[in-house]
Amino acid sequence: MRVLGDVLLGRRTAQLFFTHSSCEMSALYNFDLLVAGPLCMLIVLVLRRFFDLAERLPRWNRVLSWVWAPALFGFGITAVFRYRNPLLDDAYMLGVYALVVVTLLLLWSYRPARLVLLALAPLLLHRLIKFGLDLGDLRLLAPYASIFTSLGKxxxxxxxxxxxxxRxxxxxLAKEQQQRQEEEQARQLIATQNAELERLVAERSATLTQQAATLQQALEELQMTQSQLIQAEKMASLGELTAGIAHEIQNxxxxxxxxxxVSAELLEELAEEQTKPAPDTELELELLADLTQNLQKITQHGQRAASIVRGMLEHSRASTGERSLTDLNALCDEYLRLAYHGLRAKDKSFNATLHTDFAPVLPLVEAVSQDVGRVLLNLFTNAFYAVRQRQQAGEAGYAPSVGVxxxxxxDEVEVSVQDNGTGIAEAVRQKIFQPFFTTKPAGEGTGLGLSLAHDIITQGHGGSLTVTSQEGQGAKFTVRLPI
Incomplete structure (x- = not known):
């Protein structure tokens, strides 16, 4: 306890706290530097480790490592020459304190160093005052001496x-530094990962760009092929339509x-009758009546042929997309017969029963008649194709029949096209409106007819096109258009 007090407060202050005989104090003087030296080295060692001076101030750390040399020198003088000076240990302690202060000033940017310097300042000031008093052999008055001692405590x-x-x-601060190091490591890791991700993204982008170019080329080729197939489908439809119109207009x-x-023959008979001396008036009237009737028939059938030609021109004219009020009954009847006669033009042996059930008062619908006509022609053509296939199968007692x-x-107008042909399987019905899907043999169908018909009705007119069928019994296509 006496040693610690002598180190921190000085020998003279320790004499105020502890009571010893003159013999004890005299003996203590011989060992002041022997005790103060190790204590100072301990203080410096703690200081060096506490502030990590080997890393922060390596050169100054080597200087502090020699703090034992003055103590050893002073102890040698005291031991050899028997020189006893009570102020020697205080001076040595003050020198060590000065080194500590210099060290703390060098570490001024480090917050714990500033705090330790603040903690050491009062003690160092007290020791300096005490050393000055001892050096001048001065004594404070009793009341002030007590206060001074309390200040030392x-x-x-x-x-x-x-x-x-x-501490x-x-x-x-160590935790904060460790946390900053961890954050820095995390940032470096993230930066590394970002660089790797950017590299992978660049590689992936290059791959996707190449794939996109390949797909674009494939798409262009597909579009070209699609255009060719659509053109082939149009030409096939046009051929069927032309054959049907030729057969229809021939009648x-x-x-x-x-x-x-006949009219020419009647005119010849009338001319012969008029050359007779006594012409038969009744025969002349009868011939004239027959001739008038024939001319009416010629006019009627001429108008029918003109109507067919007019319909052909309207159908062949490119669709303008302009809608007009359309009579679906007339449109269905016209294209039903065109499709039927078109098939008969290719196969004279084919015959089918046509059933029509038109609503007597059917509202007109606003539609593009050419486009709706193409849809109906496609449905009728498919229906006749189905019944013809079943007829060629040789089924006994089978009579082909197509009805509309x-x-x-x-608020809709419904058009139903029904046949008693081969029917459509369930697996086929799910894909029947897909582009390029067809059940016809190669060369007989492109798979675009029903797909285009579905688009015309649903997308072009806001209606619906559905199918119901029983395999081997026939199929029914239903078109609904808003009024």
């Missing part, structure tokens, strides 16, 4: 308290030719 407690605070502060032309020949029905259903 306070400076010791102040030093201990702030050193503990500095806690150092730990917190009125035959009537016109036949009635014209129109009616109003709420």
């Amino acid at each position: 306070f400076t010791t407690l102040w030093l201990i308290g702030l050193v503990l605070v500095a 806690s502060q150092k730990r917190n 009125p032309l035959n009537f016109v030719n036949n009635f014209a020949e 029905r129109t009616r109003r259903v709420g």
Whole structure:
């Protein structure tokens, strides 16, 4: 206890705190430097380790490592020459304190160093005052001496308290530094990962760009092929339509030719009758009546042929997309017969029963008649194809039949095309409106007819196109258009 007090407060102050005989004090003088030296080295060692001087101030750390040399020198002088000076240990302690202060000033940017310097300042000031008093052999008055002694105790407690605070502060700074290091490592790791991700993204982008170019080329080729197939489908439809129109227009032309020949024969008979001396008036009237009737028939069938030609021109004209009020009954009847005669033009042996059930009062619908006509022609053509396939299968007692029905259903007009052909399997019905899907043999279908028909009705007119079928029994396509 006496040693610690002598180190922190000085020998003279320790004499005020402790009571010893003159013999004891005289003996103590011989060992002041022997005790102060190790204590100072201990203080310096703690200081060096506490502030990590080997890393922060390596050169100054080597200087502090020689703090034992003055103590050893002073102890040698005292031991050899028997020179006893009570102020020698105080001077040595003050020198060590000065080194500590210099060290703390060099570490001024380090917060715990500033705190320790603040903690050491009162104690160092007290020791300097005490050393000055001892050096001048001065004594304070009794009341002031007691206060001075109490201040020495306070400076010791102040030093201990702030050193503990500095220790806690150092730990917190170490934690913060470790946390910053971890954050820096995390940032470096993230930066490395970002660089790797950027590299991978660049590689992936290059791959995707190449794939996109390949897909674009494939898409262009597909579009070209699609255009060719659509053109082939149009040409096939046009061929069927042309054949149907040729067969259809041949009937009125035959009537016109036949009635014209008969009319010519009637005119010859009328001329012969008029050359007779006594012409038969009743026969002349009868011939004139027959001739008038024939001319009416010629006019009627001529108008029918003109109507067919007019419809052909309208159908062949490119669709303008302009809608107009359309009579679906007339449109269905016209294209049903065109499709039927078109198939008969290719196969004279084919015959089918046509059933029509048109609503007597069917509202007109606003539609593009050419486009709706193409849809109906495609549905009728498929229906005749289905019944023809079943007929060629040689089924006993089978009679081909195709029917069309129109009616109003709420705010829509419905057109149903039904046949008793081969029917459509469930697996086929799910894909029947897909582009390029067809059940016809190669060369007979492109798989675009129903796909285009579905787009015309659903996308072009806001309606619907559905199918119901029983395999081996027939199929029914239903078109609904809003009124």
